[in-house]
Amino acid sequence: MKVRVFVNLKPGVLDPQGRAVHHALEGLGFAGVEDVRIGRMIELDAADDTTDEALDTMCRQLLANTVIENYRIEKEPA
């Protein structure tokens, strides 16, 4: 099955990459953007018997830094 993990910075954590993109958008003339935050989308092609617990453990151990990041797991059956 296909699993998508979305990882984004917790509110309040400084996002220099997002700030740079925001600045670049303004430089290109897009004035209506107030804030930009950048996160990761990790697409896993996992075996159908992969448990939710295993996915959660993957996120906590490797995919996300839970000190500064939140993650959300979205499963899409094959």
Add this chain to the structure above:
Amino acid sequence: MKVRVFVNLKPGVLDPQGRAVHHALEGLGFAGVEDVRIGRMIELDAADDTTDEALDTMCRQLLANTVIENYRIEKEPA
């Protein structure tokens, strides 16, 4: 309004970051994962009158490299 832009590598484009994560997952004992691809999720806080065309132009000019990446725009009204 909140806009999410998902950027991922086109199929066939080598993803060294995804491969490294895949390898690390195997090292941690998660054997059921067959493939890992890593993309970006860009969250924009855009003015409500931002047009779809403007968002598309942002993606083409800055947020995605359309030579090797696909993007998908998801709008979420405030």
